Amino acid sequence: MKTWAEVEKIQPLASRIITNSIKKDRISHAYLIQGERGTGKEAIARLIAKGLFCEEKRGIEPCNECVNCKRITSGNHPDVHWIEPEGKSIKKEQVENLQKEFTYSGLESNQKVYVVKDADTLTTNASNRILKFLEEPSQQTTAIMLTENSRAILTTIRSRCQVIDLKPLNPASFRDKLKEEGMDNRNASLFSVLTNNLDEAKHWSEEEWFAESRKLMVQLIEMFSSKPEDVYLFIHSHLLPHLKDRDNQERGLDLLLLAFRDILYFSIGNEEGLVFFDSQEEIVERLAMEFSQEKLIEILNAILQAKRKLKQNVQPMLVFEQLMLQIKR
Template sequence: MKTWAEIMEIQPLAGKIITNSIKKGRVSHAYLISGERGTGKASIALQLAKSLFCSNKEGVEPCQTCNTCKRIESKNHPDVHWIEPEGQSIKREQIDNLQKEFKYSGLESNRKVYIIKAADTLTLNAANRILKFLEEPNKETTAIMLTENSQAIIPTIRSRCQILDLQPLDPYHFQKQLIDAGITEDNARLFSALTNNLTEATRWNEDDWFASARKLVVQLIEKFVESTDDVYLLIHNKWLPHFKERNQQEHGLDLLLLAFKDMMMAHIGYEDAIVFFYKSKEKLEDFMMAFSQAKILMILNAILAAKQKLKQNVHPTLVMEQLTLQIQR
């Protein structure tokens, strides 16, 4: 999404609120933009920054071609500061460095913008330091905080921001985009359940790693069905070596979650919602016979808890061993 017109097509309410503010010269000193991955949070932040700095814009639309727009797009503008998590969180030191930057006037104007990605990962100390900015707003400063979970933001920050909740993307529309991009219907259904980002989905489609990840999930469920101790060998010899990085570990649990959700959908006769086993109905029937609805519900809750533990930086080996034990009970 490169223009406000494109943003308005995907996020009409958020787009209208911000463009009206720009037209009236009443841009908020702080925005909290909340939405799932791929719903346009970063695109809106970039577009807002360009609209504030671009001197060649037509109405609210920045020109996209001037040096200012290009530097904001590449995150190289000296008065637009991006803050992203270092490791699992945004730390106090990062906010301290931002505060030092803001003691000086802008290099090219008096305006400054700072964009905080994954704002829900702010440590408590970092959040309290950000709060000072919000309590003493400068009319030439705009804060834009992006999050997938606005409820994880401390109330004192939320109360000082204009909150924009982005609507989820239409999965069927996104599936059509994926199919038009050359992705099979089977993969399009699966990818649309995991991401709203076309670039990310295209990369997965071309990556042997993702195909292997899908096979590993099936193998793991087969071991659970067989009720053997071989499941621990698979976890240590195949699962953990394959899902090395934190985002890969989360993808593995997401795939496992979708597989068990399919079993629940099959139990209740909602076959249109089947995603993971869309082209493997016979395999799905075999698996659902091994798990009752009550058992599947327990497993789904256990997987969600495991995802939360990963976010809390619990060691992935411990997370998977505990999850395996819960599923085998």
């Protein structure tokens, strides 16, 4: 997204708030932009910076052609600094280095922007350094903090920022985008509900792991009606060895949830809503005959409960065994 007009389409509220302040020449001295992956945090940060530095602005829109715009796009503008985690966190030294650089002012202008990516990873010491910055606001410094989780940010920092909440992407428009990128219907439907991130979706669609997981989930569901006595053996010999770590196990439960949700959708006549079985109506039709709607709702709740247990570090084998019992019952 290189213009506010594009941001407006997916984040109308955020766009309106910020462009209003650009129009009035009253850019906030600190923003905290919160939103999931893929919702446009970095693009908005670049647009704010361009609003301050572009030499050929057309109304609120940057030209995207001048030297300043180009440098901001490529991340090389001398007065627009980006800080991101080194390893797992953003350390005090990183913030100190930034402040040092700021004191060599007047490189290009006195205007400075700093963008803190994953601001929830600031260590306490680093947070306190940033706080100092925010407590002495300068007309010419703009801080932009980006985070997926603003609750993890010190309240003292949050209270000094204008908080901008980004909406999660709408799965339908994201699915269309994935199709435009060349993904087939089945993958586009599934990945548009599993992630908001284009690169992640593309990466997953090329991974053998997902294709295999889908197959295993279908086999498992079929087994509940055809050979329920084999379910245990199947999860120990096929499913769990495939779901090696906690990430995989959680994702596996997500897939199972979507599959059962599709069966419920199909049985109540909402075929539009299919994501796991998109373009595979003959399979879902067959499965829908095996489970009552009441049972399906019970199963969906059991899977959600299993997800919570995994998060609470209950042994995966136990979680899956209990879940299978609940489904079979």
